[in-house]
Amino acid sequence: MKEEIELIKDGKRLDGRGFDELRPIKIEVGVLKRADGSCYFELGDNKVIAAVYGPREMHPRHAQDAKMAVVKFRYNMAPFSTNDRKRPGPDRRSVEISKVCREAFNPVIMRELYPKMGIEVYVELLQSDAGTRTAGINAASIALADAGIPMKDLVSSIAVGKINGEVVLDLNAAEDNNGEADMPIAMIARTNTITALQMDGRMTQEEFGRGMKLARGACHQIYELQRAALVTRYNQNYEGKNKREEE
Amino acid sequence: MYQVVVPGDFLSEETKRAGEGTYVEEGKVYASQYGIVSERGEIKVVSLSGKYMPSNGDVVIGKITAISFPFWIVNLASPYEARLHVSALSGIAREKIEFGNMSEYLDVDDLVVVKVMDVNVLMKIELALQEDFELRRGGRLIEIPHTKVPRVIGRSGSMIKMLKEKCNCFIFIAKNGRIWIRGKEEDMDLASTVILKIARESHTSGLxxxxxEFLDSFRKEKERELRG
Structure with missing residues (x-):
């Protein structure tokens, strides 16, 4: 039986955050010159670069779709991104995450505009600290917009989980490894449409509900940051006002 | 001040005015692209990046990439390749163009000014030759992102008019971002420097x-050099 590790002290988490607090986020758009669109994204100690190419001719040919573009998504961890060197190359875990992330973008990318083409998304993890797939999705979303790919909306993503019996937002590595549950969520903030949802561990129905609520709030925050990063690139006077709020 | 939008931004409720770079959902118009809103007539989002997509009537500069009878395969700086049928040249040709002699008229790597005649659902693109532009007449080709083309032309052609006058060059700007310049070597140097500068600073105002100013100071410097 695993001994319970104390992850919460005096109502604060080990890194001093409250239960509903995000780690600091830093976003930079267009960091790669050769890619059609790119983004550097930091979520706490997670450091991610996303690059988007295309639409361009899809290879291998047999994977082309005559009616719409095919999205290729590669989630990859650098060998130096973890404490123990990660053996380079795709493994079971990263292949699965790539698939999940790709499908998180299915409802937003207007694939039918580019029959037979391929849209390639590369997400490279430079440093990881739990929640890498959510950071990857956030980065990819901005990189896709930067590449000029037509989309219905941006996708924002965050994880919630349970540590020492408490539902908390955005787990870090210590909390993820020693906690009871971890649930990454990707959603379209404007419509609250969930585009990806996974869960590892156990939560009650009530805890799940509370977790969803936390995640929804966080995705709205992340959305505003994503939007601001894109807009300030061409408009230095941006004040963080979203036209949507005036609706 | 122009307004920058990202995919999913609400634009308007007038669905009838929805144009390029937008989509309609539940009676509202939203942006489908990252770009700048233009509300003259249609509500459009002018993209800041992305690949050139051919549409009917566009005049573009293409490069022959392959010959496959009875077509020339033409690259338009777009993800989709286009086809130019031999009949497009039948007016110019002295004899019947056949399987063997296609390359005598247009060979791989040749540049052509073409008009997009038809784009079908499968993105098969048919081209026609623009006859008012003779081929292989020399000059220089520079390439900029197609999204910057309106900036190089300027509002009702003000920028391009100035460029042509001050650089003393023939300048032809194609919709796909390829620009053909013809003139004296030094004039072409100046023109291409300036055009690349415009493309680089396209999102700034007062361009x-x-x-x-840049062109004038360049001229003055030239004169000083000649005198000194």
Whole structure:
């Protein structure tokens, strides 16, 4: 039986955050010159670069779709991104995450505009600290917009989980490894449409509900940051006002 | 001040005015692209990046990439390749163009000014030759992102008019971002420097004035060099 590790002290988490607090986020758009669109994204100690190419001719040919573009998504961890060197190359875990992330973008990318083409998304993890797939999705979303790919909306993503019996937002590595549950969520903030949802561990129905609520709030925050990063690139006077709020 | 939008931004409720770079959902118009809103007539989002997509009537500069009878395969700086049928040249040709002699008229790597005649659902693109532009007439080709083309032309052609006058060059700007310049070597150097500068600074305001200033100072320096 695993001994319970104390992850919460005096109502604060080990890194001093409250239960509903995000780690600091830093976003930079267009960091790669050769890619059609790119983004550097930091979520706490997670450091991610996303690059988007295309639409361009899809290879291998047999994977082309005559009616719409095919999205290729590669989630990859650098060998130096973890404490123990990660053996380079795709493994079971990263292949699965790539698939999940790709499908998180299915409802937003207007694939039918580019029959037979391929849209390639590369997400490279430079440093990881739990929640890498959510950071990857956030980065990819901005990189896709930067590449000029037509989309219905941006996708924002965050994880919630349970540590020492408490539902908390955005787990870090210590909390993820020693906690009871971890649930990454990707959603379209404007419509609250969930585009990806996974869960590892156990939560009650009530805890799940509370977790969803936390995640929804966080995705709205992340959305505003994503939007601001894109807009300030061409408009230095941006004040963080979203036209949507005036609706 | 122009307004930058990202995919999913609400634009308007007038669905009838929805144009390029937008989509309609539940009676509202939203942006489908990252770009700048233009509300003259249609509500459009002018993209800041992305690949050139051919549409009917566009005049573009293409490069022959392959010959496959009875077509020339043409690259238009777009993800989709286009086809130019031999009949497009039948007016110019002295004899019947056949399987063997296609390359005598247009060979791989040749540049052509073409008009997009038809784009079908499967993105098969048919081209026609623009006859008012003779081929292989020399000059220089520079390439900029197609999204910057309106900036190089300027509002009702103000920028391009100034460039042509001050650089003393023939300049032809194609919709796909390829620009054909013809003139004296030094004039072409100046023109391409300026055009690349415009493409680089396309999102800043007051660009036409700054380009004019740049051109004037360049001229003055030239004169001083000649005198000194």
């Amino acid at each position: 036409t004035d700054r380009v004019a």
